[in-house]
Amino acid sequence: DIVMTQSPDSLAMSLGERATINCKSSQSVLYSSNNKHYLAWYQHKPGQPPKLLIYWASTRESGVPDRFSGSGSGTDFTLTISSLQAEDVAVYYCQQYYSTPYTFGQGTKLEIK
Amino acid sequence: QVQLQESGPGLVKPSGTLSLTCAVSGGSISNDNWWTWIRQPPGKGLAWIGEIYHTGNTHYNPSLKSRVTISVDKPKNQFSLNLTSVTAADTAVYYCVRIRLRATGGGFDSWGQGTLVTVSS
Numbered sequence: 001d002i003v004m005t006q007s008p009d010s011l012a013m014s015l016g017e018r019a020t021i022n023c024k025s026s027q028s029v030l031y032s033s034n035n036k037h038y039l040a041w042y043q044h045k046p047g048q049p050p051k052l053l054i055y056w057a058s059t060r061e062s063g064v065p066d067r068f069s070g071s072g073s074g075t076d077f078t079l080t081i082s083s084l085q086a087e088d089v090a091v092y093y094c095q096q097y098y099s100t101p102y103t104f105g106q107g108t109k110l111e112i113k
Numbered sequence: 114q115v116q117l118q119e120s121g122p123g124l125v126k127p128s129g130t131l132s133l134t135c136a137v138s139g140g141s142i143s144n145d146n147w148w149t150w151i152r153q154p155p156g157k158g159l160a161w162i163g164e165i166y167h168t169g170n171t172h173y174n175p176s177l178k179s180r181v182t183i184s185v186d187k188p189k190n191q192f193s194l195n196l197t198s199v200t201a202a203d204t205a206v207y208y209c210v211r212i213r214l215r216a217t218g219g220g221f222d223s224w225g226q227g228t229l230v231t232v233s234s
Binding site for chain 1: 208
């Protein structure tokens with residue numbers, strides 16, 4: 001199984017600040033045929049299902065605000081929220097969909113300071 | 114916009130079988146997508162259970178493989194989850210989810226609202 005490890009486990013930032021969440025995979029999730037990383041980011045708010053934010057490591061899902069961005073390659077990936085808003089309070093998960101069993105990171109809880 | 118809705122008992126006895134159904138609306142389950150079940154135990158993270166294609170092809174998480182069956186009912190446009198020999202560790206919110214084609218991005222792009230299943234006597 002590909003193990004996904006996120007850091008930090010929790011994060012408290014002030015409104016308007018930049019928030020950065022890291023994700024490391026235990027092996028490459030790069031699909032060589034199309035040079036795409038099969039890595040996604042999800043936002044999970046209490047009482048709601050998770051929401052897909054980013055796929056292919058850096059492509060924003062339709063309708064997702066542009067303050068959310070994904071980057072990275074190889075086995076190291078980052079989700080950045082450029083200017084934190086109150087509605088961004090949530091748990092964020094990275095996930096690899098390169099191979100089954102699909103696996104998620106343990107989650108990063110983002111709070112407002 | 115495709116919508117998914119889970120249904121099934123919210124309480125299952127230990128050693129019993131957990132059975133859930135996911136009704137798909139706004140799109141055909143026979144489209145070129147895989148369909149999957151995810152669960153989240155209380156206070157824990159997300160875990161992948163398994164997936165199914167409309168042809169009936171399946172993949173399961175090895176950690177659950179001996180106990181899980183996912184099936185598809187194309188006329189009813191739904192798919193189902195059966196998990197046998199349940200214990201308290203199977204208590205979780207269960208989500209049914211659509212997986213987008215990898216060629217168009219992949220990722221789990223449409224989720225049901227989730228249903229809490231508690232294993233208790």
